Amino acid sequence: MELVLFSISSAVAVFATVMMITRVNAVHGLLYLILSLLAVGVLFFLLGAHFAAVLEVIIYAGAIMVMFVFVIMMLNQGEKTTDQERAWLTPGIWIGPSVLALILFAEVLVVIAGGGSAETGQLVDSKQVGIALYGPYLLAVELASMLLLAGLVGAYHLGKPMMAKRREA
Amino acid sequence: MNTGLGGAMDIIGILLSVIFVSAMLIWVERRLLAVWQDRLGPNRVGPLGLFQVAADMIKMFFKEDWIPPFADKPVFVLAPTIVFITMLTGFAVIPFAPGVGIIDFNFGLLYFLALTSLSVYSVVLAGYASNNKYSMLGSLRAAAQTVSYEVFMGISIMGVVMLSGTFNLREIVEAQRDGWFILPQFAGFIVFLVAAVAESRRAPFDLPEAEQELIAGFHIEYSGMKFGMFFVGEYLGITLSSAMIVTLFFGGWLGPWLPPLVWFCLKTAAFILFFILLRGSLPRPRYDQLMTFGWKAMLPVALLNLLATGAVALSSA
Amino acid sequence: MNIEATLVSDLLPLIVYFGAVLAVTGVMLGGAYFLGQRHSAKAANEPFESGIVPAGDVHIRFSIQFYLLAIFFVIFDMESVFLFAWSVALRESGWPGFIEALIFIGVLLAALIYLWSIGALDWRTRRQRIDAQKSGRRE
Numbered sequence: 001m002e003l004v005l006f007s008i009s010s011a012v013a014v015f016a017t018v019m020m021i022t023r024v025n026a027v028h029g030l031l032y033l034i035l036s037l038l039a040v041g042v043l044f045f046l047l048g049a050h051f052a053a054v055l056e057v058i059i060y061a062g063a064i065m066v067m068f069v070f071v072i073m074m075l076n077q078g079e080k081t082t083d084q085e086r087a088w089l090t091p092g093i094w095i096g097p098s099v100l101a102l103i104l105f106a107e108v109l110v111v112i113a114g115g116g117s118a119e120t121g122q123l124v125d126s127k128q129v130g131i132a133l134y135g136p137y138l139l140a141v142e143l144a145s146m147l148l149l150a151g152l153v154g155a156y157h158l159g160k161p162m163m164a165k166r167r168e169a
Numbered sequence: 170m171n172t173g174l175g176g177a178m179d180i181i182g183i184l185l186s187v188i189f190v191s192a193m194l195i196w197v198e199r200r201l202l203a204v205w206q207d208r209l210g211p212n213r214v215g216p217l218g219l220f221q222v223a224a225d226m227i228k229m230f231f232k233e234d235w236i237p238p239f240a241d242k243p244v245f246v247l248a249p250t251i252v253f254i255t256m257l258t259g260f261a262v263i264p265f266a267p268g269v270g271i272i273d274f275n276f277g278l279l280y281f282l283a284l285t286s287l288s289v290y291s292v293v294l295a296g297y298a299s300n301n302k303y304s305m306l307g308s309l310r311a312a313a314q315t316v317s318y319e320v321f322m323g324i325s326i327m328g329v330v331m332l333s334g335t336f337n338l339r340e341i342v343e344a345q346r347d348g349w350f351i352l353p354q355f356a357g358f359i360v361f362l363v364a365a366v367a368e369s370r371r372a373p374f375d376l377p378e379a380e381q382e383l384i385a386g387f388h389i390e391y392s393g394m395k396f397g398m399f400f401v402g403e404y405l406g407i408t409l410s411s412a413m414i415v416t417l418f419f420g421g422w423l424g425p426w427l428p429p430l431v432w433f434c435l436k437t438a439a440f441i442l443f444f445i446l447l448r449g450s451l452p453r454p455r456y457d458q459l460m461t462f463g464w465k466a467m468l469p470v471a472l473l474n475l476l477a478t479g480a481v482a483l484s485s486a
Numbered sequence: 487m488n489i490e491a492t493l494v495s496d497l498l499p500l501i502v503y504f505g506a507v508l509a510v511t512g513v514m515l516g517g518a519y520f521l522g523q524r525h526s527a528k529a530a531n532e533p534f535e536s537g538i539v540p541a542g543d544v545h546i547r548f549s550i551q552f553y554l555l556a557i558f559f560v561i562f563d564m565e566s567v568f569l570f571a572w573s574v575a576l577r578e579s580g581w582p583g584f585i586e587a588l589i590f591i592g593v594l595l596a597a598l599i600y601l602w603s604i605g606a607l608d609w610r611t612r613r614q615r616i617d618a619q620k621s622g623r624r625e
Contacts, residue, residue, distance in 0.1 A: 062286025130575025394518030
């Protein structure tokens with residue numbers, strides 16, 4: 001049963017990612033990307049990493065993608081740039097990255113065939129994640145907070161020249 | 170882990186009763202607002218106008234299923250379904266009573282937060298797909314407001330998690346046997362209440378659809394059943410928020426004499442009525458006041474509440 | 487594998503419920519599609535702009551505040567996720583964990599105060615700011 005669910009959600013994730021790359025309308029592409037992230041969330045859940053599964057939805061699908069859609073919508077990139085996108089999707093551009101991705105995929109296959117299975121069959125409770133974060137990994141959490149602080153301040157100051165100009169105008 | 174949960178009766182019963190309650194709320198709200206404004210409200214269809222909802226439903230089915238030719242068609246259809254589906258799916262983790270419910274998740278609270286974070290897509294996509302200036306402005310406002318209040322909503326309920334030590338909603342209810350969390354978590358409750366009103370974009374936080382400025386905001390180009398989905402989605406949101414408030418702060422199904430399910434429904438109904446009363450009594454703030462209030466008042470209060478709760482819980486343990 | 491198997495069978499009600507929700511949505515949209523009337527009128531296919539002929543298109547420029555807000559939201563949302571992990575493991579991580587979270591929230595509050603003091607959270611329009619200055623009010 002779990003194998004069936006796992007296969008279905010993997011297939012959805014791969015399909016959605018391919019669709020996301022090939023869409024010419026930016027918003028449609030983002031919708032497929034959201035679908036792909038949700039499918040990855042289901043995969044995490046099936047692997048027993050519940051907290052990671054929920055975070056995948058809250059952070060990636062629910063926050064970062066919202067920001068993407070929000071900004072794309074404000075830039076009105078939906079209909080306007082389809083021709084531009086179409087012009088970019090020539091074979092010359094996507095063949096290079098695809099070959100590299102195939103090499104990576106082959107490596108993964110070799111690893112799996114070599115018996116280095118990633119499947120643990122273990123349930124990771126959200127409590128364990130919390131204990132780990134606020135115990136042995138405390139420095140990582142503080143570093144993350146500093147990084148996020150830098151992100152906040154940086155974002156504001158990158159946007160500020162534009163705001164100053166707008167105020168003068 | 171979930172004995173007696175998730176039977177066919179549970180699934181069908183919960184789905185139908187949730188949709189029925191949310192649809193009836195349209196009538197309840199119109200009648201109540203009318204009473205408070207010294208009017209009669211809808212009273213023609215059936216006794217006391219009770220069948221108004223059925224009439225509305227039939228009307229919506231027979232309305233023209235119109236998709237504007239200038240809209241982004243697939244996204245235009247997708248947008249209203251997102252709010253409807255996410256809100257309905259949210260009810261899966263609500264602990265209605267012992268043995269009544271769909272599923273008993275260990276992370277039910279996070280599941281609820283994940284679904285609310287997804288529901289914002291409906292307004293963003295509706296505004297984008299409509300290709301209308303008012304829709305665009307309305308959905309920008311709606312998205313900015315929703316995402317702002319989403320941050321404090323998550324933080325405000327973490328005090329409850331600290332006291333009960335779990336994300337499982339059933340265990341949270343059980344942890345309130347010795348006293349409802351409304352007392353130790355009053356600040357968290359206030360922040361959550363405000364965030365819940367803002368998330369459902371109801372008056373007084375209905376700036377995205379402020380009739381006087383934006384006509385109808387993000388759903389201006391919607392009509393018929395697709396508009397109906399936004400409309401029912403709003404009432405589903407109120408019902409879900411009320412149920413969450415009851416679960417997290419008011420002891421869920423706990424209560425003397427009456428059966429647990431009755432207690433849960435009574436408490437939830439009281440909060441639904443409170444939401445309607447809010448709409449009937451408070452004026453709409455200015456947009457900058459709304460955002461300022463969120464970031465400068467609600468967020469610090471939620472963070473300090475979290476710290477205080479942590480300190481108290483640790484020192485008493 | 488055993489744990490997962492029980493997990494998935496526990497999930498079954500949710501999957502069925504989700505399917506039922508999708509079915510209801512489908513019936514509502516499909517029903518309206520088949521039952522709804524069709525007609526065409528001359529001006530029906532124009533964007534609604536308060537009854538006047540629509541001018542220009544939706545490609546208008548928006549305030550940069552909205553972009554900034556989107557970034558602030560993502561960052562604060564991530565910080566709140568760290569706090570989720572702390573609150574569920576509050577008792578287990580004890581006072582050392584509390585001090586760590588105190589520093590974490592302190593950094594968060596410092597960021598908030600900084601943004602506040604430089605006016606990044608000021609949502610008033612230029613006009614509203616000028617009006618407020620004229621009447622001698624602050625914020």
